[in-house]
Amino acid sequence: MPAKIIVIMSPKGGVGKTTTAVNLATAISLLNKKTLLVDANLETPHVAVYYGFVGFKYSLEDVLNGSAKPEDAVYTGDNPNFHLLPSRIAKKGGDKSVYKLVNLNLHLKKLINRYDFIIIDSKPSYDIEFIKLIENANCIIVSNPDITSIIEAKKLKDELDDAGIPILGMALNRTNSRIKEQVTEKEAKDLTKIENLWKIREDNTVYRALKTGIPIVMLSQKSAASRDLINMAKEIIKL
Ligand SMILES: Nc1ncnc2c1ncn2[C@@H]1O[C@H](COP(=O)(O)OP(=O)(O)O)[C@@H](O)[C@H]1O
Ligand SMILES: [Mg+2]
Secondary structure: OOOEEEEEEOOOOOOOHHHHHHHHHHHHHHOOOOEEEEEOOOOOOOHHHHOOOOOOOOOHHHHHOOOOOHHHOOEEOOOOOEEEEOOOOOOOOOOOOHHHHHHHHHHHHHHHHHOOEEEEEOOOOOOOHHHHHOOOEEEEEEEOOOHHHHHHHHHHHHHHHHHOOOEEEEEEEEEOOOOOOOOOHHHHHHHHOOOOEEEEEOOOHHHHHHHHOOOHHHHOOOOHHHHHHHHHHHHHHHO
16 A cells, blocks of 8 residues: 655644654654655755754755655664655755755655655645645644634635645644633634644643654653644554
């Protein structure tokens, strides 16, 4: 069976797309599924930072511009189920040539039979042209529990629905039960009409994980956000 492809999306930046993509991919791989994580945010790529992974030779940019084969830019570590196709953090600004992503589907096709899951991190955007380019892609929308974030998530949902792109669900990231003013899970479901919702709690360990370069689902499996992300990974495997 070819890999299930999941693109992590949100119109807003800073809501937790990369945190979700990194930890979901890592958690799924720890559940014994062969997983490839692709950093397709060419403008502000941070996936490698979440793994403390620097100084790699080839990146997705090299694959897209034809100077490397996909397998040259796929890296693996101690966990044989986890592979990473990173993007390079540019010294000055980001790579604005996002049009290069048109070729991503072609390269994914060469890899798709080697994995159970391919998780793709993306830049913040309403633009669904990117996901439309990827054959058989599914989407997970990430939102924060505030009304503006939810409104934008709903707009993206409607666009994806119009294009016939399946939405596996929404990650409601940074929930905090002490903040009563936050949008509740029920409100988020009612407002977005997204049926599947995974709550990820606000958790300072997320910052510690980022500083140490170890995904939170490996660094601290008992922490609140880690438990939520592992639970989300288990449910996604069953979908
Ligand atoms: N559940 C959470 N609890 C605490 N901090 C979080 C949580 N999720 C994300 N963050 C922090 O928020 C910031 C933005 O997250 P990130 O995943 O990079 O967002 P995006 O990829 O959508 O721009 C990061 O500093 C990250 O550590
Ligand atoms: Mg990001």
